[in-house]
Amino acid sequence: MPELPEVETVRRSLEGLVGRRVVRAEVRSPVLVRYPALAEFLTRVSGRTFTALDRRAKYLLLKLDSGDDLMVHLKMTGRLLQQAPLDPVEPHTHIILHLDDGSELRFADTRKFGGFYLIGQDREGAPPGFRRLGPEPLSEEFTPAYLRQVLGKRKGRIKSLLLNQDIIAGLGNIYADEALFRARIHPGREAASLTPAEIHHMHEVVNQVILESLALGGTSFSSYVDGKGNKGHNVENLRVYGREGQPCVECGDPIARIVIGGRSAHFCPRCQPGRTSRRRNRAVGSAAKSKRAQRRDE
Numbered sequence: 001m002p003e004l005p006e007v008e009t010v011r012r013s014l015e016g017l018v019g020r021r022v023v024r025a026e027v028r029s030p031v032l033v034r035y036p037a038l039a040e041f042l043t044r045v046s047g048r049t050f051t052a053l054d055r056r057a058k059y060l061l062l063k064l065d066s067g068d069d070l071m072v073h074l075k076m077t078g079r080l081l082q083q084a085p086l087d088p089v090e091p092h093t094h095i096i097l098h099l100d101d102g103s104e105l106r107f108a109d110t111r112k113f114g115g116f117y118l119i120g121q122d123r124e125g126a127p128p129g130f131r132r133l134g135p136e137p138l139s140e141e142f143t144p145a146y147l148r149q150v151l152g153k154r155k156g157r158i159k160s161l162l163l164n165q166d167i168i169a170g171l172g173n174i175y176a177d178e179a180l181f182r183a184r185i186h187p188g189r190e191a192a193s194l195t196p197a198e199i200h201h202m203h204e205v206v207n208q209v210i211l212e213s214l215a216l217g218g219t220s221f222s223s224y225v226d227g228k229g230n231k232g233h234n235v236e237n238l239r240v241y242g243r244e245g246q247p248c249v250e251c252g253d254p255i256a257r258i259v260i261g262g263r264s265a266h267f268c269p270r271c272q273p274g275r276t277s278r279r280r281n282r283a284v285g286s287a288a289k290s291k292r293a294q295r296r297d298e
């Protein structure tokens, strides 16, 4: 699923939209217009000009001259592409915005989990959770002190808390696993057991993995591409995510995958020794459960 670096890369690649006017909106799958109702969406989008491209966590915010924001959530398999009319329309293209320079902004989504929201300044209609988003990595609010304070009062395992968008917005499975590996913290550790030094290190490596991925244009496993159709190059930079069974870059032991809170966690059992009990280590669960978690992460 696209996380902060991927969505930011899409945003940067679509900067050319600023100043473009929407001549006509073509909605082939009305269900992907999440808010408002289709007729109102079409009226409020048509004839409007993009004034800026913003992003909050994993949400793209395409600002319109009406004051509305066209919010796009890519979810797992969404792709937002600016293409020429003669470029082949890829399968599963559900929404096309025809622009005044003849180009088209196309939204394709194989699994149809993503979608468009047109929201005003009151944010009515925004997806649940949008208002609760916590600070993002690399932001001023994201400090070691913040992380200490927020982790100190939450129960739960560090991996699950890192994925909680109310705590850190924009972080997903890939970068949570990568950050935990670099901090040498077992993903199943109770967050409350982390020392101040470990939290400090955590903070540093979360920023580090996000920065590195941004520099490489994000991580492309299957569907993710930027707004021009280019894949990111961060896959080669991954040390644990998606590397189950392959040798650890530090110690050579095989990378393991377990399920924590319904999500896959990739880690090196030697470099990230666990303090979990035997009972907790059974969190791996059944093969079916593990498969489901893997699917959710793709």
Ligand SMILES: [Zn+2]
Pocket: 248, 249, 250, 251, 252, 253, 268, 269, 270, 271, 272
């Ligand atoms: Zn290792």
